[in-house]
Amino acid sequence: MPWNEPGRGSGGGGGDRDPWKGGNGQQPPDLEEVFANVQRRLKKIMGGGGDSGKGGGSASGGPSFAGLLILVGVLAAIWIAWNSIHIIDESERGVVLRFGEYTRTLTPGFNLTLPRPIEEVLKVNVSQVRSLENASRMLTGDENLIDLGFAVQYRVIEPEKFLFNVQVPEESLGHAADSAMREIVGTNNMDFILEIGRGQIALDAQALLIEIIDRYDSGIEILSFNLQEVRPPAQVRSAFDDVVRAREDQIRFANEAQAYANQEIPEARGRAARILEEAQAYRESIIAQATGEADRFSAILEQYTLAPEVTRERIFLETLETVYGRSAKILMDVSDSNNMFYLPLDGMGSGGRAQAMPPPPAPLMAPSEQSRMSPTDPRARRGREAR
Numbered sequence: 001m002p003w004n005e006p007g008r009g010s011g012g013g014g015g016d017r018d019p020w021k022g023g024n025g026q027q028p029p030d031l032e033e034v035f036a037n038v039q040r041r042l043k044k045i046m047g048g049g050g051d052s053g054k055g056g057g058s059a060s061g062g063p064s065f066a067g068l069l070i071l072v073g074v075l076a077a078i079w080i081a082w083n084s085i086h087i088i089d090e091s092e093r094g095v096v097l098r099f100g101e102y103t104r105t106l107t108p109g110f111n112l113t114l115p116r117p118i119e120e121v122l123k124v125n126v127s128q129v130r131s132l133e134n135a136s137r138m139l140t141g142d143e144n145l146i147d148l149g150f151a152v153q154y155r156v157i158e159p160e161k162f163l164f165n166v167q168v169p170e171e172s173l174g175h176a177a178d179s180a181m182r183e184i185v186g187t188n189n190m191d192f193i194l195e196i197g198r199g200q201i202a203l204d205a206q207a208l209l210i211e212i213i214d215r216y217d218s219g220i221e222i223l224s225f226n227l228q229e230v231r232p233p234a235q236v237r238s239a240f241d242d243v244v245r246a247r248e249d250q251i252r253f254a255n256e257a258q259a260y261a262n263q264e265i266p267e268a269r270g271r272a273a274r275i276l277e278e279a280q281a282y283r284e285s286i287i288a289q290a291t292g293e294a295d296r297f298s299a300i301l302e303q304y305t306l307a308p309e310v311t312r313e314r315i316f317l318e319t320l321e322t323v324y325g326r327s328a329k330i331l332m333d334v335s336d337s338n339n340m341f342y343l344p345l346d347g348m349g350s351g352g353r354a355q356a357m358p359p360p361p362a363p364l365m366a367p368s369e370q371s372r373m374s375p376t377d378p379r380a381r382r383g384r385e386a387r
Contacts (some may be wrong), residue, residue, distance in 0.1 A: 083115035091127035093159045096120070102160050124159035129223060132174055137233070138182050144190040149229035150202075152177050152209070154220050161219030169218050176216070177225070180208040193230060194244070202227050 094106030113119040135149035206225035232240040304311040
C-alpha cells in the first residue's frame with residue numbers, strides 16, 4: 001500500500017505517513033531555496049548586502065575588502081596544503097627540485113615540502129622491473145650477416161641520476177645495448193653464435209653493457225640480458241638449416257660410434273685378458289711338467305749311479321710295460337703252462353683299444369721239479385723273467 005494512502009494515520013489507521021514529510025505533516029525544503037541561502041551567506045562573508053526586497057543588506061550590494069581577503073586566505077591555505085603534503089609509496093622515491101635544481105630525495109611515507117613553484121616533487125618507481133627490446137641485423141667476425149633480437153631488463157636504483165644525468169635514459173640504454181651486442185657479435189663466428197654460443201654471447205653482452213652504463217652514471221641497474229632470436233637472414237636460411245642438420249647428423253653418428261666403441265673395447269680387452277691368462281697357465285703347466293721330468297731324470301740318474309744293472313733292468317721292464325699296455329696283442333706261453341686266460345673278445349671285436357692286460361703269471365711247478373730244473377733250463381729262465 002502507498003505510504004500516503006488515507007486511513008493509515010497514527011490514530012486509528014488514518015492520516016498521511018509519507019516518509020518525505022516531517023512528523024507534523026510539513027513538506028521537505030526546496031533545493032532552490034537551499035542554494036539561495038548558501039549564496040546569501042557567501043555574500044555576507046564577502047561583505048555584500050542581502051536582497052533589497054527583504055531589507056537585510058547594504059544598498060550597494062558589492063563585496064567588501066575584508067571578505068575578499070578571507071576568501072583569498074582560505075584558497076591560499078588549501079593550495080599550500082595541496083602542494084606541500086606528499087605521500088610517497090613504498091615502491092617510489094620523490095625527487096625534490098627547488099627552483100628547478102635537485103635538492104634531496106624523499107623516502108616512502110609522509111613528507112612535507114615547500115609549495116610550488118618554490119619546490120616540486122617528481123615521483124620515480126624504483127621497484128618496477130622495466131624491459132627494453134630491440135632487433136637488428138649485425139655482422140659477425142667471419143663477415144656473415146645475422147639477425148638478432150634481444151631484451152634487456154633493468155630497474156632504477158638512483159632516481160636523481162636517472163632523471164638528470166642522462167637526457168633520455170631509456171633511449172641511451174637502447175643505444176648502449178645495441179652497441180654492446182654489435183661488439184660481442186663482431187668478435188665471434190656465425191657458427192658459434194648459432195649453435196653453442198648463445199648463452200656465452202648474452203653473458204658477454206650483459207657484462208659490456210653494465211660497464212657502459214656505469215660510465216654513463218645513469219642510476220640504472222641491469223638485471224638480465226636475453227637473446228630472444230638468433231637466425232641467419234631469410235635469403236640464406238635454407239642453406240644454413242641444411243648445414244645445421246648435417247652437423248647434427250655428424251654429432252649423432254659420432255655418438256653412435258662412441259657407444260659402439262664403448263661396447264666393443266671392454267669385450268676385446270676381456271678376451272685379450274682371458275687369452276693372456278690361458279697362455280700364462282699353459283706356460284706354467286709346461287714349466288712345471290718339464291721341471292718334474294728333470295727332477296725325475298735326476299732321481300733316476302742318482303739311482304743308476306748307485307746300481308746300474310738293476311736300474312737299467314727296471315727301466316727296460318717299465319718301458320716294455322708301457323709299450324705292451326698300449327698294444328691290442330696278447331703274448332703268452334701256452335706250451336708249458338696250464339693257466340686259463342680270459343680274452344676281452346668284445347672289446348677287440350668292436351675295434352676299441354684293448355685294455356692293458358697284466359703280464360702272464362709264471363707257471364706253477366712243484367718244489368721237486370724246481371730243484372731238479374737246471375739254471376740253464378729255458379723254462380726256469382722263463383719263470384724268472386715272468387717273476
